Amino acid sequence: MKHNFDNLNLIFDKYPKTQESLIAVLQDIQKEYQYLPCEALEQTSEVLDVPLSKVFSVSTFYNSFSLTAKGDKVIKICTGTACHIRGAKLLQDQLENHLSIKAGETTEDMKFTLEVVACVGACAMAPVVVVGEKYHGSVKVSKVKKLVKAK
Amino acid sequence: MIHITINGKVVQAKDGEMLLTVIRREQIDIPTLCHHEAVEPSGACRLCMVEITKPSWDGWCDYVTSCLYPAEDGLIVNTHAPKVNELRSSILDMFLARHPKSPEIRQLAAEYGVMKTQFEEVVDGDNCILCGICTRICDTMGFKAISMVGRGHGKEVAPPLNMAPAACVGCLSCAKNCPTNYIEYNMKNGGLTIWKKDFEMIACTECGATTITKEFAEYLSVNRDIPFDYFEKCDACHRKELAGTMGRIANWDREARS
Structure with a gap:
């Protein structure tokens, strides 16, 4: 995928060019592109003077960073204890069927990415599905399709 | 210079020097997998575990990775106490479960009497022990x-x-x-x-x-x-x-x- 990397300099200018800025810069890049493109990692390594191997190590360590392009909307199915008991697996099956992808994958039209997460901290509303930034509680299998109606 | 006791023998050490360095200098053989004198110790393999105590500890002792434990004056170290050997064999037991095909791990485990792991063997694993x-x-x-x-x-x-x-x-x-x-x-x-x-x-x-x-x-x-x-x-x-x-x-x- 081709990107416009002009915005990278704006991100780099926000922080001191030291290795301490690494995570902050990566977070901004993740926000800008929804993932960490290889070129961006290479530039980060150069600008902050951190070896590329260390940049890669940090990028792969944290779950909030992704190295593959994600869809416009990221759907997170919570499978924490409470959600698991209240049928998160059924929601996952339903969404996987509906979007024809497996958890962790992105639809071909780059609209949705399906993710399974451990706990989003909203156990009282279990089962929870997070679409983009919005939390949906007490989701029923029959309701799930509506959450992705953009498709 | 400080003095520590290793396996009953009083030896000299520099203050803050890691125990493993002193132990190796005394030509006492303890196994390590992740140690290299040229690089910072990391305590990843846990095999250099030793028993330490002090007269003031009232009979208590502690088990520490000697590669990361700085020598202190008056420390009493036992590199092959029964409990230490037991700890090392259980660590090797786990290594053997993760890397059953590694000849190096098998040999080291055998030296500590572990011929077969008591855990479930990882079938499709590799031989990287992630010691870094x-x-x-x-x-x-x-x-x-x-x-x-x-x-x-x-x-x-x-x-x-x-x-x-x-x-x-x-x-x-x-x-x-x-x-x-x-x-x-x-x-x-x-x-x-x-x-x-x-x-x-x-x-x-x-x-x-x-x-x-x-x-x-x-x-x-x-x-x-x-x-x-x-x-x-x-x-x-x-x-x-x-x-x-x-x-x-x-x-x-x-x-x-x-």
């Missing part, structure tokens, strides 16, 4: 070409972006220091392949044997002031040359005396 000695050595060498990637059960040693690392010069320090010989490399037809990167080896101008990679020789000549042509001769030919030089010196001596 390769990445630490690569950092110390100054290349910083490889690093730990991912975390948890997906953790592995890999070059950045899983592509041939630009920073690697093919010095082979990672592969040659790997305690389980896990890091693969291929040396043939005057070339070297490691971490998916291909290198050209320098051939000895005298006998044609390969010495080191061009990139490594360039690095050493630029950064360490070793003349590049030093690497254009192999070890054997350097020694032959040295014998010739020594012979000439001996001749001069003889002439000077007569």
Whole structure:
């Protein structure tokens, strides 16, 4: 995928060019592109003077960073204890069927990415599905399709 | 200088020196997999575990990784206490479950009486024990070409972006220091392949044997002031040359005396 990397300099200018800025810069890049493109990692390594191997190590360590392009909307199915008991697996099956992808994958039209997460901290509303930034509680299998109606 | 007692013998140590250094200096053999004196200790393999106590501890003792524990005055160390041996065999038991095919692990485990693991063996595992000695050595060498990637059960040693690392010069320090010989490399037809990167080896101008990679020789000549042509001769030919030089010196001596 081709990107416009002009915005990278704006991100780099926000922080001191030291290795301490690494995570902050990566977070901004993740926000800008929804993932960490290889070129961006290479530039980060150069600008902050951190070896590329260390940049890669940090990028792969944290779950909030992704190295593959994600869809416009990221759907997170919570499978924490409470959600698991209240049928998160059924929601996952339903969404996987509906979007024809497996958890962790992105639809071909780059609209949705399906993710399974451990706990989003909203156990009282279990089962929870997070679409983009919005939390949906007490989701029923029959309701799930509506959450992705953009498709 | 401080004094510590190791296995009943009082020995001298520098304040703050790691226990393992003192133990090794006393020629006491304790197993390690992740230790290399050239790099910072990391306490990854846990095998250098020893029992420590002090008279003031009222009979209590502690079990610590000696590679990371600084010597203190009056410390009493036991490197092969029954409990220590027990701890080491259970650690090796777990290593054996993770890497049942590794000859190095099997041999070490056998030395501690673990012939077969009591845990379920990992069938499709590899022989990397994730001790990080390769990445630490690569950092110390100054290349910083490889690093730990991912975390948890997906953790592995890999070059950045899983592509041939630009920073690697093919010095082979990672592969040659790997305690389980896990890091693969291929040396043939005057070339070297490691971490998916291909290198050209320098051939000895005298006998044609390969010495080191061009990139490594360039690095050493630029950064360490070793003349590049030093690497254009192999070890054997350097020694032959040295014998010739020594012979000439001996001749001069003889002439000077007569």
